[in-house]
Amino acid sequence: xxxxxxxxxxxxxxxxxxxxxxxxxxxxxxxxxxxxxxxxxxxxxxxxxxxxxxxxxxxxxxxxxxxxxxxxxxxxxxxxxxxxxxxxxxxxxxxxxxxxxxxxxxxxxxxxxxxxxxxxxxxxxxxxxxxxxxxxxxxxxxxxxxxxxxxxxxxxxxxxxxxxxxxxxxxxxxxxxxxxxxxxxxxxxxxxxxxxxxxxxxxxxxxxxxxxxxxxxxxxxxxxxxxxxxxxxxxxxxxxxxxxxxxxxxxxxxxxxxxxxxxxxxxxxxxxxxxxxxxxxxxxxxxxxxxxxxxxxxxxxxxxxxxxxxxxxxxxxxxxxxx
Amino acid sequence: xxxxxxxxxxxxxxxxxxxxxxxxxxxxxxxxxxxxxxxxxxxxxxxxxxxxxxxxxxxxxxxxxxxxxxxxxxxxxxxxxxxxxxxxxxxxxxxxxxxxxxxxxxxxxxxxxxxxxxxxxxxxxxxxxxxxxxxxxxxxxxxxxxxxxxxxxxxxxxxxxxxxxxxxxxxxxxxxxxxxxxxxxxxxxxxxxxxxxxxxxxxxxxxxxxxxxxxxxxxxxxxxxxxxxxxxxxxxxxxxxx
Numbered sequence: 403x404x405x406x407x408x409x410x411x412x413x414x415x416x417x418x419x420x421x422x423x424x425x426x427x428x429x430x431x432x433x434x435x436x437x438x439x440x441x442x443x444x445x446x447x448x449x450x451x452x453x454x455x456x457x458x459x460x461x462x463x464x465x466x467x468x469x470x471x472x473x474x475x476x477x478x479x480x481x482x483x484x485x486x487x488x489x490x491x492x493x494x495x496x497x498x499x500x501x502x503x504x505x506x507x508x509x510x511x512x513x514x515x516x517x518x519x520x521x522x523x524x525x526x527x528x529x530x531x532x533x534x535x536x537x538x539x540x541x542x543x544x545x546x547x548x549x550x551x552x553x554x555x556x557x558x559x560x561x562x563x564x565x566x567x568x569x570x571x572x573x574x575x576x577x578x579x580x581x582x583x584x585x586x587x588x589x590x591x592x593x594x595x596x597x598x599x600x601x602x603x604x605x606x607x608x609x610x611x612x613x614x615x616x617x618x619x620x621x622x623x624x625x626x627x628x629x630x631x632x633x634x635x636x637x638x639x640x641x642x643x644x645x646x647x648x649x650x651x652x653x654x655x656x657x658x659x660x661x662x663x664x665x666x667x668x669x670x671x672x673x674x675x676x677x678x679x680x681x682x683x684x685x686x687x688x689x690x691x692x693x694x695x696x697x698x699x700x701x702x703x704x705x706x707x708x709x710x711x712x713x714x715x716x717x718x719x720x721x722x723x724x725x
Numbered sequence: 726x727x728x729x730x731x732x733x734x735x736x737x738x739x740x741x742x743x744x745x746x747x748x749x750x751x752x753x754x755x756x757x758x759x760x761x762x763x764x765x766x767x768x769x770x771x772x773x774x775x776x777x778x779x780x781x782x783x784x785x786x787x788x789x790x791x792x793x794x795x796x797x798x799x800x801x802x803x804x805x806x807x808x809x810x811x812x813x814x815x816x817x818x819x820x821x822x823x824x825x826x827x828x829x830x831x832x833x834x835x836x837x838x839x840x841x842x843x844x845x846x847x848x849x850x851x852x853x854x855x856x857x858x859x860x861x862x863x864x865x866x867x868x869x870x871x872x873x874x875x876x877x878x879x880x881x882x883x884x885x886x887x888x889x890x891x892x893x894x895x896x897x898x899x900x901x902x903x904x905x906x907x908x909x910x911x912x913x914x915x916x917x918x919x920x921x922x923x924x925x926x927x928x929x930x931x932x933x934x935x936x937x938x939x940x941x942x943x944x945x946x947x948x949x950x951x952x953x954x955x956x957x958x959x960x961x962x963x964x965x966x967x
Contacts, residue, residue: 600828607818607829614816617778618830618874619804722820 406676409719413683420691430572432690438578440686441585442647446640446659447666448592448678449633455609455673455722456629459521460528462535464663465656466542467634470512471505471641472651473550476557478504479646486560494560498580502642509638512542513631521630539660543653554652557645581643588636589679596675605629609673609722665704669711671718680719684711731756731882731913732777737786739769739776746772748937749786754882754930757911759904761924761945764934765960770917771813773934774886777915778810779803791881807881813890813917815871819860823851823870826859830874844873847903865896872900876907883907885916889923901926921959925949933958 417436421429450464478501479486485497520538524530558564559577566573596602608615608622615622637656644659645651666685670677685704692703699706711719732754739747747769754760762770775781777788779800788796795803804810809830818826827844828836845852848869854862859870868888875883888904889897897920904927907914918924924931928945941948941958948954 603821603825603829607821607825610818610820611816613780613800614812614818615829616800617780617804617810617812617816619801620829621799621801 406720409677409715410680412719413680413687416684416687416691420687420695423691423695427570427572428694430570431574432694433687434569434572434574434578434582436687436690437683438575438581438585438647438686439689440683441582442640442643443659443662443666443685444585444640444679444682445588445643446637447663447670447682448588448675449636450663451667451670451673451678452605452629452675453633454667456605456612457521457626458526459524459630460531460535461521461633462532462660463516463520463538463542464535464634464637465658465660466539466546467509467512467637467656468641468644468659468663469543469546469653469656471509471638472645472655473546473555473641474505474508474638475501475642475645476550476555476651479557479560486558489561491562494562495580497560498563498642498646501646502584502639505638505642506635509641510631510635513634514627516634517627517630539657543657547653550653552653554650557649557651559646559649577647581647584639584643585682588639589675592675601625601628662704665708669708669718671715671721673722674718674720677718677720681711684719729756730754731791732915733789734773734777735787735789737773737776737788738784739772739781740784741772741781746937747776747783750776750934750937750939752932752939753942754913754915756913758929759908759914759916759927760930760932761928762915762917762932762934763919763921763924763948763959768934769937770934771886772937774810774812774884774915774917777803777884778808807879809875809878809880809883811871811875811883811885811888813886815867817859817867817870817874819858821859823855823857823859823862823873826870826874827877830877832878836877840877844877847876847906848873848899865892865899868892868896868900869903872903876912880912882913882915885914887917887919889918889920897923921949921955 417433424432446468450461453459453461479497482497482500485493488494516538520534524534563577563580566575567579596606604615604620604625608625612622641656645655662685666681667678669684670679670681685707688703688707689700693700715721730753734750734752737747737750738745750769750773752773762773764770772781776783779798783796787794790806790808795806818829831837850866851869851873854866859867862870872885872888875885888900901923904914908927916927925945931943931945931948932939933941935958
């Protein structure tokens with residue numbers, strides 16, 4: 403833990419460093435926007451890092467599950483337009499919750515098929531994993547286009563989640579607060595499962611030394627499938643939140659996020675959920691502060707951030723130790 | 726002798742990639758005894774243990790445990806027969822606490838206080854380090870965790886690969902005491918060991934390997950008493966090991 407605190411402290415440190423560089427209300431608005439972006443990135447990236455950590459699988463098709471989640475959100479929120487458009491926060495949140503649950507189910511089910519059809523055949527073969535998962539991403543995009551059509555689709559935010567609240571003199575979008583709350587909730591749930599349950603204990607042990615987990619009598623193959631499905635379901639949830647936040651969905655929504663998601667995973671340390679959380683927050687905050695302070699640098703700020711973090715900690719913020 | 730054999734390997738061959746490592750290993754481990762598997766570096770001792778555990782597949786031959794063929798079983802299925810494995814690398818989970826390492830090796834009911842007390846009686850230092858991350862322990866303490874994991878449940882066979890490797894003499898003394906205590910419980914143990922002092926202090930039976938085959942079997946006492954045989958089989962004399 404003593405080794406970890408500088409990596410964790412860097413997130414509030416970046417926020418505090420930005421404070422004197424802008425008016426306070428602007429800082430509040432950008433910090434909220436950065437935190438929301440970070441939590442949505444965490445939702446999308448946490449599954450990917452866990453899949454890599456436990457299974458040693460580089461899944462470049464992860465974006466396809468984000469896309470699937472986004473399109474499922476479009477359909478579900480379309481069917482539940484009455485709830486989403488109602489003047490009731492409970493109904494609005496219920497519509498969003500149903501969309502999140504449906505996306506998690508759809509992406510998780512697609513994850514089962516993908517794991518059985520593709521991932522199982524390329525265990526331990528990184529080059530083949532990259533090639534076949536990139537191919538899988540292309541095929542999945544085409545299937546989604548066939549199902550939902552090539553036109554960009556609009557998705558409206560639930561009625562009472564539109565607009566902003568005034569906090570400390572700054573306008574903060576309501577939906578961003580929902581995204582932050584969901585991200586924190588998922589992180590807390592993952593933390594609880596990983597640290598307080600036997601399944602979590604097995605996952606943590608499996609990330610370190612798969613062979614020894616098997617030698618203790620556990621069938622790690624089942625654990626692999628479970629983690630892969632959970633990872634793809636989380637990507638689907640991230641896709642819902644990103645789609646509703648953007649209010650437009652295209653078949654490239656997942657592919658567009660893939661680079662950012664990989665940056666988060668690399669910054670956090672491959673396989674580390676805690677690192678992924680810190681990395682996502684860092685990427686979200688930095689992108690928003692730099693975008694305001696020097697818009698011309700906004701595009702490259704994430705890559706620059708990754709380079710700086712890796713120069714400081716070559717294995718990421720909170721790297722895993724493998725036996 | 727045949728009746729009390731718990732583990733039997735017959736004509737076991739193992740290939741790793743294109744390398745042919747085991748060339749027909751025949752080995753019998755008798756119940757309630759500690760069998761030492763000795764041999765020069767590269768003789769195939771670790772490969773034999775890993776093949777028994779299913780971590781590497783036997784390409785020919787049979788392995789039977791308590792009369793039941795296990796050659797084609799997957800590693801978890803072999804472990805569930807009551808076989809514990811302590812690898813050469815110890816295989817501890819460094820980011821987990823000592824408690825969590827032991828919990829993973831326990832049955833579904835979790836850690837049994839009576840069994841835990843027995844482990845602490847053998848390795849008292851683990852009681853102090855119980856909530857500490859195993860990765861922060863010394864090499865000797867890590868080996869204690871690895872062995873504690875093997876004995877936290879009743880096992881029918883414990884397979885241990887070079888438990889003294891890289892450890893200080895004082896720690897080796899502790900490990901000898903621990904295994905002597907374990908022998909009193911009539912647990913069957915198959916151990917690979919390069920430290921001849923430890924091997925002769927603990928072994929009941931011995932099998933010596935060379936070039937992927939078992940080339941000698943007998944009692945440890947006979948081998949320890951015969952320096953010429955040691956020199957021929959192991960290339961070393963007892964005196965040089967002490």
